[in-house]
Amino acid sequence: MLLMPQRDWQWIYNDSYGVLSVSLGSDMEFLTPYKTKALIPDALATTEFNVEHAKFYIEFIERIGKSLNIADAVRVQLALNATAAHFLLKPQMPKSWFFETSAVCVYSELGKVFQLKCQGEVVQVLVVESNIQASLVMLLSPELHLSDSKAMRQFDCIKVMNDRLHPLKANRQIAAA
Incomplete structure (x- = not known):
């Protein structure tokens, strides 16, 4: 409900x-x-x-x-x-240095789900606020270790440049004729 x-x-x-x-x-x-x-x-x-x-x-x-x-x-x-x-939440400056750059240009918008890649770890995030250059995203995955001393928990938010957002892999079926 x-x-x-x-x-x-x-x-x-x-x-x-x-x-x-x-x-x-x-x-x-x-x-x-x-x-x-x-x-x-x-x-x-x-x-x-x-x-x-x-x-x-x-x-x-x-x-x-x-x-x-x-x-x-x-x-x-x-x-x-x-x-x-x-x-x-207080306004944040982007903390993109934790994340790998995406090879794909994405369109970030409210409620869209993306992946972030950090030190070999791949997590899902949800866009909470978006503008042309950066997005405030909420962690959907249970946890993310940003460094040895810094970690995020589920629902924590972080601002990143949009070039760090990786699109979700679509499950595509190819029918051979």
């Missing part, structure tokens, strides 16, 4: 868990993975889940429904995390 935004939804910083959360009414709360150091100052105060957030959330739900064959609950989880990342 897809959750649709309601008037009583709001962003709350959950002190108990040390992460941003979305209050989905009186009896439900969704915890994002985003901690204080990654959030803009406004995210630390209770803020409404406004019309702009709802519009982004609904558009994201629709887009990922076309690109990923996943359960509704996972779509909601991705869309809530993406909405939080898009509106409440």
Whole structure:
């Protein structure tokens, strides 16, 4: 079942868990993975889940429904995390040096899935924010080691130049006549 935004939804910083959360009414709360150091100052105060957030959330739900064959609950989880990342994470500079350059020119857009290649590891990412040169992407894979001392966990976001985004391999069937 897809959750649709309601008037009583709001962003709350959950002190108990040390992460941003979305209050989905009186009896439900969704915890994002985003901690204080990654959030803009406004995210630390209770803020409404406004019309702009709802519009982004609904558009994201629709887009990922076309690109990923996943359960509704996972779509909601991705869309809530993406909405939080898009509106409440601090702006980032691209950190492309961790990733291999792609030999294929890609068109990055919201909700599109790509691969990133880092030290022989290949992971899937989902575009949360895109412009002509760079994209903010959310890690779909469980984990990614960027270096000996730095790692990303599922749903963490990183900004990369679009030339680092590798298209997914399409499964093609060739019929011989």
